[in-house]
Amino acid sequence: MRTVLVTGPGGAGRTTVAAATALASARDGRRTLLVSADAVPAFPAGAEPVEVAERLDCARVDSAAHFRGELLELQARASGVLDLLGANRLDGEELTELPGSAQLAVLHTLRRAVEGDWAERGYDVLVVDLPPLADALALLALPEQLRRYLRRLLPRERQAARALRPVLAQLAGVPMPAQWLYEAAARKDAELAAVQALIEDGATTVRLAAEPGQAGQEALRSARTGLALHGLRVDSLVATRVLPRHSTDPWFADLAARQEKCLDHWHQEWAPATSVRETAHLGREPRTAEDLALLAESCAPDDRAAGHAGDPWWTEDAGDGVIAWCLPLPGAVKEDLKLVRRGDELLLTAGPFHRIVRLESALRRCTVSGAALTDGILRVRFTPDPALWPRTS
Template sequence: MAPPPAARVLFVTGPGGAGTSTVAAATASSAARAGERPVLLLAPPRAAAPPFPATSPLEPGLHHSRVDPAGRFRAGALAAQRLAAPALDALGAVPFDGEELTELPGAHAAALLSALRAAAAGPWGLVVADLPPVTEAVRLLALPAQLRRYLRRLLPAERLAARALRPLLGRLAGVPLPDEGLFAAADRLDAALAGLQELIEGPAAAVRLVLDPAPGPAAEARAARAGLALHGVALESVVANRLLPATSPDPWLAALAERQREALAAFAEAAGLAGEAVHRVPHLGREPAHPAEPDVPPPGTWPAPRPAPPPEPGEAGLLVWRLPLPGAVREDLELIRRGGELLVRVGPFRRMLPLPAALRRCAVAGAAFEPGEDGAHRARLAVRFAPDPARWP
């Protein structure tokens, strides 16, 4: 188990164009004024520079770091090339120069996760990470757990036994075994991914969701809220950005302000948010000139992680597994049982959930979506399981 990070981590994301970079910088600035030691981690490529003029001074004690995916990719590719030099020489390969290497798809995600891990282990009390747009951000936060699952399928835990028997089996003709270096590399990769997964899903991390209230972005943010819950990532608060005044004498602006309020109210109800979890930021009528200008509070009470609850006894001897999915709607849900796992899809997000031990000996008997109306509870998916007599003593 990786040691817990030294810093709290606040991921800031939202639909494209919602002002996420501005809110991330304002959040880090307000945290610095509140006495924390924050660092602002800027995501590529849209945040190649801080979201304020270069001449704008940052708050005392506020630092920022830019992620460099191109540089990290070149460094990693050249290091791998040096390690494989004997084999490449034997094949007559011509090695690459650093100047001719350009990053491949996925390099941005790898660079951002690497920078996040380094920042969380650094001297900061708070890491404010400006993430890509919200759908991409949820997939980014889910990536370490997904890669660990793939790694376990390709090189399962039984590989340890194979490593112990490798000297003996290697002398038997026709028994191909992976090279020892593959096992060592897999172990290092799994340890790194485990640390990232613990950081993202653990008690030190949460998401601040930025919303420019309008029907389209609000629907995207609602689906992302469900995706965060599906992947076990806590939500710290929502920032409703660029709100227009309700008392504008201009009828067009007044009507637009009313649509903003309606979209925000519908989102808060669907996402199961209390009023104190929504920060309202008025429209300045121009672009902010300094991180302190948007009135954004520092991170508040850190929400506790919400792991999937254990199965509950249901009617007719069934077991019910209720999965909290605030923000989900019935039409976005899909459920498939595959062996000891449950594939759950919520809109554009999918996750393979390992079943609790008791449910692995059961068959799926049905499922129901509980929307959580009238404030009774947040939306959740209730999956019913019937014990399989052949698998129970």
């Protein structure tokens, strides 16, 4: 399934671009699902996919309902411990959604589209309207981070001791952690793994929507590094609300000229690897299906950027037995980079973005001997540790 993840600076029209992208995909003959946490103009939507046009369904993420359902299920599973503590049960009607629940609801919705009940509908294309850029990057990194936390807090190898828990509980007189805790962790890990696989799949790309101007340019400059750090591929940059050029009105012409200058910069910075598209300013906010149809002509999914699964990082021989691990980080600044080796992991920081990467088998038997940022590529040098590499005598 082809997946297009749409995001951009707040207020740049990313929801409109997502809707236009989905409409263009459906008109191209592909069965398409549009998922959004926000209301989509001209498209009625509920918690379940609703047909809004030929070959196009739309579903809206209901984070409040997801939060209530998850918390009530956890309460039911932990009933023994809660009864021991004398806790008062919570009713669904009194539960108020907490910060952070919206991100988990989006991940749950993506899992349904990948391997849940929605997957059975046979969609060819999934278009996801993500939150604004900074929140979207944090959301896309969440499955990998949460799975790491689960492995650290509830290691699978400790499940072997579960046969002793009834005996220990009887001796201590206090219920020990029940098997349901490990089973729940395993279920969550499987769900997160499905979403992580979707994000890392070669048929998944990111589409950026930004209004040409100083604010959009600064937001994209920072986000470009974060996207690369997490191995996310950008298929296109959609410039929104582009004004007509060559106006006779001086004030209007000045605005158009500033937009054109920004667009020229985007073409130089992003092309040819990423296509830069333009959607015209309609003179009004897009509200109807006809408005979206006008914008859809510039928003058809670009399949050329898809097809390269996994992180676009590689290793190369740096001479004298040294291995260089190469990480493309366009837009990164040397002063904002930080690397820390901890066991089998490498902690990477690029400005406000962080990622913890598990090293490949060969690199785990090496020591980090240096790093350098050249032409937007960070090369981390690994020198084989003689104590860990077999001798070839």
